[in-house]
Amino acid sequence: MNDHRTDSEHAAAIPGEFRADPGLGVDDGELIDGFTLTELEDYVEAGREPRRSDIESSPDALRMVVGLEQVMALTRRAVDDADALPQPSIDWFDRIRGFLSREVRSGQALPLRHELAEDALTVDEAAVRSYLRAVVDGIEGVLTVRTHFVGEVTRLDAPVEVTVIISTAYGQPIQPRTRRVREEVSRVLSRHTDLNVVSLDIRVTDLHSSEGDGDE
Amino acid sequence: MVNRRLLDAPDRILVERSQDGDDAAFDIIIRRHSAKLLGYARQILRSTHEADDVVQETWVTAWRTLSQLQNPEALTGWLMRIVSNRAIDRIRAHRETASLDLLDNAGPDHERPDARAMVSSDLSQVRRVLGELPDLPRQCWFLREVGGYSYEEIAEQLEVSHSTVRGAISRARRMLITRLEGLL
Numbered sequence: 001m002n003d004h005r006t007d008s009e010h011a012a013a014i015p016g017e018f019r020a021d022p023g024l025g026v027d028d029g030e031l032i033d034g035f036t037l038t039e040l041e042d043y044v045e046a047g048r049e050p051r052r053s054d055i056e057s058s059p060d061a062l063r064m065v066v067g068l069e070q071v072m073a074l075t076r077r078a079v080d081d082a083d084a085l086p087q088p089s090i091d092w093f094d095r096i097r098g099f100l101s102r103e104v105r106s107g108q109a110l111p112l113r114h115e116l117a118e119d120a121l122t123v124d125e126a127a128v129r130s131y132l133r134a135v136v137d138g139i140e141g142v143l144t145v146r147t148h149f150v151g152e153v154t155r156l157d158a159p160v161e162v163t164v165i166i167s168t169a170y171g172q173p174i175q176p177r178t179r180r181v182r183e184e185v186s187r188v189l190s191r192h193t194d195l196n197v198v199s200l201d202i203r204v205t206d207l208h209s210s211e212g213d214g215d216e
Numbered sequence: 217m218v219n220r221r222l223l224d225a226p227d228r229i230l231v232e233r234s235q236d237g238d239d240a241a242f243d244i245i246i247r248r249h250s251a252k253l254l255g256y257a258r259q260i261l262r263s264t265h266e267a268d269d270v271v272q273e274t275w276v277t278a279w280r281t282l283s284q285l286q287n288p289e290a291l292t293g294w295l296m297r298i299v300s301n302r303a304i305d306r307i308r309a310h311r312e313t314a315s316l317d318l319l320d321n322a323g324p325d326h327e328r329p330d331a332r333a334m335v336s337s338d339l340s341q342v343r344r345v346l347g348e349l350p351d352l353p354r355q356c357w358f359l360r361e362v363g364g365y366s367y368e369e370i371a372e373q374l375e376v377s378h379s380t381v382r383g384a385i386s387r388a389r390r391m392l393i394t395r396l397e398g399l400l
Contacts, residue, residue, distance in 0.1 A: 075346060
């Protein structure tokens with residue numbers, strides 16, 4: 001894909017030979033056991049596939065191939081090794097929170113049943129979901145992953161299917177937890193919304209480490 | 217109050233919760249990944265101030281577009297990509313305001329430190345050597361190796377030819393292999 005030999009302007013003029021842009025001076029023409037450095041770079045770029053036995057059997061060429069792979073790996077490690085990098089200051093994080101606080105995401109308005117007022121009463125879907133998460137997270141060994149309300153939630157009495165996806169802690173029985181989640185979700189929805197919940201599905205998609213459980 | 221379990225939760229759970237609108241989960245993602253993103257942005261831009269701006273913009277973009285992240289496991293690569301795009305904007309803006317010769321500026325590549333002096337080095341030394349690369353080779357190298365861009369994409373984004381990108385990356389690689397010889 002990155003073969004310079006397909007670079008038409010050069011390929012036409014100097015077949016089979018690499019010429020870099022003038023000024024970069026990248027190719028010094030030095031041969032490593034008969035291979036140009038460019039040739040070895042191409043091989044590394046291609047992930048050493050297809051296997052070139054001529055390169056693989058030359059100790060000098062192979063040393064260069066491994067060296068090239070190592071500088072690639074070192075670059076990624078230098079970036080990935082976040083532990084060695086200074087953490088940003090609290091102010092820095094606060095500034096980002098400031099930016100994000102302007103990015104309000106509100107949900108749909110869920111209508112509430114009431115007899116007195118002429119004005120419609122509603123509760124914000126995002127607030128309900130946030131509260132659901134907090135309640136479900138409060139159950140030992142359970143972490144909320146997602147909540148879904150499917151149906152015309154903005155129309156009173158429209159059938160709504162609710163799905164709550166959870167992660168449970170490793171090594172803990174799942175059944176009692178899904179039962180608790182079901183009870184808590186039902187309680188929250190019936191107390192704080194007038195959704196006509198026709199089905200409530202609790203799904204476990206994930207297991208998480210139990211670290212942090214029980215000592216909040 | 218931050219839920220302890222959430223602090224320890226894997227990225228994939230935090231991503232899904234954030235997509236669901238949970239700003240506390242997103243806050244943990246920010247705390248977990250900012251140092252790495254800043255490190256990358258500083259390396260590519262060689263400016264702490266600009267790197268700060270780029271990463272802050274990245275988090276706003278990430279929050280707005282998180283629903284587009286289909287595979288929560290791919291979070292890090294996705295974030296790196298946003299940082300890369302933002303950094304590219306800065307690089308282009310610089311080029312427009314200052315008529316620098318990007319092909320051959322500033323790099324102290326005439327200095328050739330003794331490779332043997334690096335034997336006892338660590339990643340901070342790798343970072344220093346990376347930071348000493350001239351602008352275009354450094355930018356292309358990071359976009360390729362960390363940002364995951366193809367040569368074609370780099371050429372298009374930085375508005376240079378494919379062969380210039382190829383040459384710049386080759387130059388970066390050769391300088392690194394010379395200067396990091398003691399670590400290899």
